[in-house]
Amino acid sequence: MKKYSISTISSIVTCLLMLSGFSVQAGTLDEVKKRGTLVCGVSTGLPGFSSTDEKGHWKGLDVDGCRAIAAAVFGDANKVKYAPLNAKERFTALQSGEIDVLVRGTTWTKHRDTALGLNFVGVNYYDGQGFMVPKKLGITSAKELDGAIFCIHAGTTSELNLADYFAKNNMKYDAVVFDTHDQAAKGFEAGRCDCLTSDQSQLYALRTQLSKPYDAVILKEIISKEPLGPVVRQGDDAWFNVVRWTFFAMINADELGVTSANVDAMKRRSVNPAIRRLVGLDGDKGQSLDLPDDWSYQVIKQVGNYAEVFERNVGKGSALRIRRGLNALWKDGGIQYAPPMR
Amino acid sequence: MAVVHTPHPDLPPPMISVGVVGWLRRNLFSTPLNSLFTLGSLYLLYLVVPPMVNWALLDADWAGTSREACSGEGACWVFVRLRFLHFMVGFYPESELWRPVVVFGLAGLLLLYLLLKKLPYKSYVAGFGILVFPFIAFFLFYGGLFGLPVVETHQWGGLMLTLILSTVGMLFAMPLGTLLALGRRSSMAIPRGLSVVFIELWRGVPLITVLFMSSVLLPLFMPEGVRLDKLLRALIGISLFQSAYMAEVIRSGLQSVPHGQYEAADALGLSYWKAMLLIILPQALKNVIPGIVNTFIALFKDTTLVLIIGLFDLLATVQASFTDSKWLGFSAEGYIFAGFVYWLFCFSMSRYSQYLEKKLHTGH
Numbered sequence: 001m002k003k004y005s006i007s008t009i010s011s012i013v014t015c016l017l018m019l020s021g022f023s024v025q026a027g028t029l030d031e032v033k034k035r036g037t038l039v040c041g042v043s044t045g046l047p048g049f050s051s052t053d054e055k056g057h058w059k060g061l062d063v064d065g066c067r068a069i070a071a072a073v074f075g076d077a078n079k080v081k082y083a084p085l086n087a088k089e090r091f092t093a094l095q096s097g098e099i100d101v102l103v104r105g106t107t108w109t110k111h112r113d114t115a116l117g118l119n120f121v122g123v124n125y126y127d128g129q130g131f132m133v134p135k136k137l138g139i140t141s142a143k144e145l146d147g148a149i150f151c152i153h154a155g156t157t158s159e160l161n162l163a164d165y166f167a168k169n170n171m172k173y174d175a176v177v178f179d180t181h182d183q184a185a186k187g188f189e190a191g192r193c194d195c196l197t198s199d200q201s202q203l204y205a206l207r208t209q210l211s212k213p214y215d216a217v218i219l220k221e222i223i224s225k226e227p228l229g230p231v232v233r234q235g236d237d238a239w240f241n242v243v244r245w246t247f248f249a250m251i252n253a254d255e256l257g258v259t260s261a262n263v264d265a266m267k268r269r270s271v272n273p274a275i276r277r278l279v280g281l282d283g284d285k286g287q288s289l290d291l292p293d294d295w296s297y298q299v300i301k302q303v304g305n306y307a308e309v310f311e312r313n314v315g316k317g318s319a320l321r322i323r324r325g326l327n328a329l330w331k332d333g334g335i336q337y338a339p340p341m342r
Numbered sequence: 343m344a345v346v347h348t349p350h351p352d353l354p355p356p357m358i359s360v361g362v363v364g365w366l367r368r369n370l371f372s373t374p375l376n377s378l379f380t381l382g383s384l385y386l387l388y389l390v391v392p393p394m395v396n397w398a399l400l401d402a403d404w405a406g407t408s409r410e411a412c413s414g415e416g417a418c419w420v421f422v423r424l425r426f427l428h429f430m431v432g433f434y435p436e437s438e439l440w441r442p443v444v445v446f447g448l449a450g451l452l453l454l455y456l457l458l459k460k461l462p463y464k465s466y467v468a469g470f471g472i473l474v475f476p477f478i479a480f481f482l483f484y485g486g487l488f489g490l491p492v493v494e495t496h497q498w499g500g501l502m503l504t505l506i507l508s509t510v511g512m513l514f515a516m517p518l519g520t521l522l523a524l525g526r527r528s529s530m531a532i533p534r535g536l537s538v539v540f541i542e543l544w545r546g547v548p549l550i551t552v553l554f555m556s557s558v559l560l561p562l563f564m565p566e567g568v569r570l571d572k573l574l575r576a577l578i579g580i581s582l583f584q585s586a587y588m589a590e591v592i593r594s595g596l597q598s599v600p601h602g603q604y605e606a607a608d609a610l611g612l613s614y615w616k617a618m619l620l621i622i623l624p625q626a627l628k629n630v631i632p633g634i635v636n637t638f639i640a641l642f643k644d645t646t647l648v649l650i651i652g653l654f655d656l657l658a659t660v661q662a663s664f665t666d667s668k669w670l671g672f673s674a675e676g677y678i679f680a681g682f683v684y685w686l687f688c689f690s691m692s693r694y695s696q697y698l699e700k701k702l703h704t705g706h
Contacts, residue, residue: 044652045665052662055436056428056499059666081496084652084662089558096561098572182673209671211414319667 028100028232028239029290032073037081040066041099044084047205048314048322049105049125058082061313065103065124065230065247068303072246072295077302091116094233101243102231105201112231121244123229125314126326126335128222129161130200132207135217137194142221146171151184151193153177157224158198165223185209188216199226204320222326242289249296251338252278253305255329260304263297277341296341306336398678409669421672422679425663429679432499432654438491441482442502448475457694476513495573499654501683503573507580507645507655512638514581519588524618526589527596537589544586550647552579557651576648584641591633595626628702635695639688656680 032038042050042062050060067077083099094102095117106112107127108120133139142165152159154177166173176193178184185206188196196203200222207213230247232240253259256275258266267279277283278296285293292298303309307324314322328334354360358367370380401416404423412418422429431442452471455461483506486492498506525537544552556575564570599622607617627634649658660676663669 044649044658045662047665047667047670051665051667052428052433052659053666053668054424054428056425056431056433056659081494083496084654086650086652088554089651092558092562096564098561205665205667205670208667314667319670 028236029073029242032100032239036074037079038066038070038073038101039081039083039099040069041083041085041090041093041102041104042066043104044086046105046201047208048201048318048320050082050084050103059313061125061309062103062105064303064309064313066101068246068250068299068309069101069243071298071302072242072249072291075292075294075298077298091118094118094231097233100232100239104231105228106231108227108229117234118231119234119240121230121232121240122247123227123336124247125201125228127199127201127226127228128326129158129197129224129226130203130222131219132188132196132203132216133194133219135215139219142219142223143169143171145173145195147173148194149174149176149192151176151178151187151196153181153184153198154179161224162197181206182209200325201314201320201322204314204322208319220325238290242291245289245341246295246299248338249278249299249341250303250306250309251329251336252341253296253300254307254336255331255338258300258305259308260301263300267297274340274342283342409672417675417678418672419675421663421669421675428500428663429656429659430500431502432659433497434493434499434502435497438485438493441485441490441493445479445482446502446505449479472513476510495571498573500659501656503648503653504642504645504655504657507577507648508638508642510577511580511584511641511645515584515588515637515641516634518581518585520592520623522585522589523592523596526593541586541589544583545590549580549583549644550650552583553647553651555579572651573653576651576653580641580645584637587637587640588634591630591637592626594633595628595630596622598629599625631695631699631702635691639691642687642691643684656683 040063042058042060045051046060046062048060049062050058053059063082066080066082070080071077073079083093085093085099085102085104090102090104090106091112093099101121102118103124105125105127106120108123112118113120131142131145133145139145150162150173152162152175159175159177162173162175176187178187181198181202184196184198187193188206189210196206198206200218203218207216207218210216230243232243252274253263256272256278258275258278263279266275267281270276270279273282279300280286280294280297286295287293289295304312310324310327311317314320315324324332324334326334327336330337355364358364371377397416399416401413402419403412403416404419405411406420407424409418409420411420427439431439434442452467452475455467456464456471481487482490483498483502484493484495522537522541525533526541528534528537553576556579557572560570560575603621603625604617607621612620645655646657648655649661654662657680660680664673664676
C-alpha cells in the first residue's frame with residue numbers, strides 16, 4: 001500500500017514537472033502513422049464548421065481540415081477519429097496528447113500562441129464581428145447606424161467591440177441584451193432592434209433561422225479580428241509542418257485552379273510546373289515532410305481545394321451563404337495567401 | 343298472523359349528488375372560491391392546450407426529407423424523424439447497427455421475463471442479467487472478438503450511451519453503496535472511517551466537477567503513454583459518485599430495521615454476513631425502494647452532464663444536430679423529443695418501483 005502510493009505520487013510529480021515546461025512527446029507524425037488514425041479535436045457543434053448530419057457524420061469547414069490531414073498522412077480522408085471538445089477542455093486535450101491537432105474555430109491570440117505551449121498553424125477562416133440589418137432599412141454601411149438599437153448576446157466580446165467601434169466613430173447606440181444567440185435572433189426578428197451584431201460566421205448561421213432569411217442583409221464592415229485556425233502542440237516541428245503544408249496545399253490548389261474534379265486530368269496533362277509540383281509529379285514531393293509522394297494529390301482529390309471546402313460548408317453550396325470576403329485569395333481581394341510549393 | 347314489517351326501500355339520492363354532476367359538485371364546485379379556481383384553470387388550459395396541440399400535432403410536418411418540407415406553421419418532426427437513428431445510437435457505424443439492436447432486444451427480453459409473474463428460474467435469469475449480460479453487451483458494443491470489427495467508444499452515443507452510462511452507474515452503485523452503508527454502520531473503526539470519508543468526499547462535490555476533473559485534469563496527471571478511455575473515466579466517476587448517494591439511502595434502510603431483528607439474527611448464531619444477507623438487508627432494501635428508485639431516476643437524468651466533457655449522450659446528440667447548417671432553428675422539436683424520451687424512461691422506472699413496493703409488501 002505504502003509503496004504503491006509513493007510510486008503514484010512520484011509519477012504525478014514527474015508528470016507535473018514535465019508539464020511545467022509543456023514539453024510533450026516528440027514525433028506526433030510517427031505516432032499518428034503507427035496508430036493508423038488521426039485524432040482531431042473539433043467543436044461540439046458550430047454551424048458550417050463542425051456539426052453532424054442526419055447520418056451522424058461530421059461535416060464542416062473545420063472537419064474538412066481534419067480530413068485533409070488524414071488524406072495527406074494516410075491517403076485516406078476517412079481515417080479520422082473526431083474528438084468533440086468544448087471551449088474549456090480544448091487546450092488541455094491538445095496539451096495532454098489526447099488529440100493530435102485542434103481544428104475548432106479557435107481564435108489566434110498572443111496568449112494562446114505563447115503561454116499555452118501551442119502553435120497556430122495558419123488561418124483557415126478570417127472571422128470578425130459584423131452587423132445584420134433588415135433589408136427594408138436600406139442601410140449599406142455600418143456608418144449609417146448612428147442612433148440604432150442593437151440586439152447583443154450578453155457577456156461576449158461583441159458587446160465590448162461594439163462600444164469601442166461606436167466611441168471611435170463618435171456615434172450613439174442603444175443595446176438590447178439577450179442571454180443566448182438564439183434569443184438575440186428572435187428579438188431581431190420581432191423588431192426589438194434595428195441591427196443584430198455578432199461574429200460574421202455566427203450572423204450567417206442565425207440568419208438561416210429567421211422566417212424570411214433573405215430579408216436581412218449582413219453588412220460588409222467587420223469591426224474586430226477573429227482569425228480562426230488549426231492548432232498543434234509547440235515543439236514538434238515535423239508535425240507542425242505537415243499540418244501547415246496540408247493547409248497551404250489546399251490554398252495553392254485554389255490559386256492554381258486544381259479541384260477535386262479536375263485533379264486527375266491535371267496530373268495527366270498539365271505542363272504548368274507549379275501544378276506538376278502540387279500534384280506530386282516534380283520537385284521534392286513528400287520527402288521533406290516524411291509523407292507519401294502523392295500526399296497533396298490525395299488532399300485535393302479527397303477533400304478538395306480551399307474554395308471547394310469553403311463553398312461546400314459555409315459558402316454558396318450551404319445554407320449559410322457566406323461570401324468569401326477576407327477569405328478570398330490574395331489575387332481576388334482577400335487575404336488568403338500561401339507560400340509557393342517548391 | 344304476524345305482520346312482517348318491510349321498510350320502505352331507500353329513495354335514490356338526489357340527482358345532483360351522484361354521477362358526473364355529483365362528482366363535479368363535490369370536487370370542482372364545492373365552494374364559490376373553488377368554482378372560481380376551476381373556471382380559472384379551465385381558461386388557462388384553453389389558452390395553452392389548443393395552440394400546443396395545433397403546433398405539435400395538427401399543423402406539424404411529418405413527411406419529407408429536407409427542411410423545405412416544413413411549412414413553418416407547426417412543429418417540424420421531419421428533423422427528428424430523419425435523425426432518429428443518430429439520436430438512438432450516435433456515431434455507431436451503420437453496418438454494425440445490428441449489434442446495439444441485439445443488445446437492447448436481449449435486455450428488453452430479460453426485463454420482460456423478470457417483470458412477468460409466475461415464470462420459473464427467475465433468480466437465475468436475474469443473476470445472468472446482472473453478472474453475465476453486461477459482458478455480452480460490452481463485447482457486442484465494442485467488438486474485437488470472433489471477427490467483430492472494433493467500434494471504439496468515441497463512436498458510441500445517443501440514447502445508447504445514456505443507457506450505458508446509467509445502467510453501469512446503477513449496477514456498480516448498488517453493491518458498492520451497500521458495502522459503504524454497512525461500513526458506515528460498522529463498529530470497526532477503520533471500515534467506518536473509510537466509508538465516512540468516501541461518502542462525504544463524493545457527496546461534497548457536484549457531479550459536474552467530478553466529470554470535469556476526470557476529463558480535464560486526470561489526463562494531465564497520467565504518465566505519458568497511459569491513456570484511459572474518456573468514457574471509462576466518466577463511468578468510473580459516475581459510479582463512485584452514485585455509490586456515495588446510494589450508501590446513504592441504504593443506510594436509512596438499515597436504520598429502519600428494528601433492533602430486535604439484529605438481536606434475533608445474533609440469537610440464531612448467524613455470522614455477520616449471513617445475518618446481513620439473510621435477515622437485515624432484505625428488509626432494509628425493501629423499505630427504501632422509493633429512495634433507491636429516486637436515486638436511479640436522478641442518475642438517469644444526471645448522465646446528461648457528460649455533454650460538458652464532449653461525450654454525446656442523447657441530449658448532446660440532439661443539441662449537436664441543432665448546428666447542422668441545413669437544419670438550423672429546430673431546437674424546440676429536438677428538446678421536446680429528448681424530454682419525451684427521458685420522461686418515458688423515468689416514468690417507467692417509477693411505475694416499476696410502485697409495482698415492486700406492492701409485491702414486496704409482505705409484513706404487517
